[in-house]
Amino acid sequence: MLYRNLTPEEMALEVKRLSEQLQVAGRTDLLLHALGVSLLEELRLEAAKGKLQPLRITRDWRFFVGQCEVELQPVHKAVYLLFLAHPEGIEFKRLADYRDELADYYMKTARLLDKEKIMEGVNHLVNPLDNAINEKCSRIKNVFSAMMDEYTASYYIISGHAKKRIKGSQRIWYERLKVIALPRELVIFE
Numbered sequence: 496m497l498y499r500n501l502t503p504e505e506m507a508l509e510v511k512r513l514s515e516q517l518q519v520a521g522r523t524d525l526l527l528h529a530l531g532v533s534l535l536e537e538l539r540l541e542a543a544k545g546k547l548q549p550l551r552i553t554r555d556w557r558f559f560v561g562q563c564e565v566e567l568q569p570v571h572k573a574v575y576l577l578f579l580a581h582p583e584g585i586e587f588k589r590l591a592d593y594r595d596e597l598a599d600y601y602m603k604t605a606r607l608l609d610k611e612k613i614m615e616g617v618n619h620l621v622n623p624l625d626n627a628i629n630e631k632c633s634r635i636k637n638v639f640s641a642m643m644d645e646y647t648a649s650y651y652i653i654s655g656h657a658k659k660r661i662k663g664s665q666r667i668w669y670e671r672l673k674v675i676a677l678p679r680e681l682v683i684f685e
Contacts, residue, residue, distance in 0.1 A: 540650075544678065547650055551683045552576075556604045560651065563642055567635065569605030570616055574631045575675070576600040578653050582679055584672030587628055590621040597621065632673070650677045 501509065517526045527535065551559040556572055558565035567575065577597050578585060585593060598617045605613060619627040636652040643651075653673050 540676070540678065543647070543650055546647055547677065547681055549681045549683050550651065550677060551685065553685045560639075560642060565638055565642065567638060569608070570601060570620075571631055571635050571638075572604040573597060573601035574620065574628070575635055575653070576604070578673065578675045579677075579679075579682060582674065584670075584674040586671055587673060588623045588671075590623070590628060594618075594621050651675065 514526050517523065530538075548561045550565075553559070556569075558567060558572065558575075574597070577593060577600055580596070581593075590597070594617060597620060598614060601613045601617055602610070616627075619625050620631065621628075632653045636648070636654075639648040639651045642648070653675055655671060655673060
């Protein structure tokens with residue numbers, strides 16, 4: 496069959512037909528290999544777009560998904576805002592590189608705390624030997640998970656994403672990035 500003469504709609508029907516045949520044959524492993532993980536992630540995001548609601552952040556740093564307020568403490572909001580500002584992701588071990596930006600977000604969201612307390616909190620968050628950042632991300636995850644189903648929450652939480660890096664032909668390593676998968680067009684700053 497010549498696929499270059501098919502319309503995109505006809506190609507989609509052919510992909511569907513072939514994928515159904517692979518499923519019946521019990522070879523979803525081949526289907527996954529053919530599609531690739533990155534395309535699968537894109538498809539997952541596309542499927543979720545219709546279900547995802549905008550995240551609205553007000554001038555006074557209140558967070559809303561739909562009509563529901565996301566109840567977070569100022570430190571959690573600061574961490575969340577930092578990761579929203581970096582859709583490419585951040586490695587926890589490199590958080591010290593973002594110290595000033597994190598401190599700025601924290602000062603905006605915690606106007607009643609003094610600067611010394613804020614900087615003490617930031618220092619805990621960016622210290623790779625301290626578990627503070629994991630605790631804050633866990634709290635953020637719990638808040639979103641209480642508001643929505645697990646699949647939908649996975650787009651709003653700070654979660655892991657490993658990016659493979661190859662240096663030369665001998666060395667392979669992974670960047671363990673943390674990201675918020677929510678499409679940024681669904682983030683509204685008032």
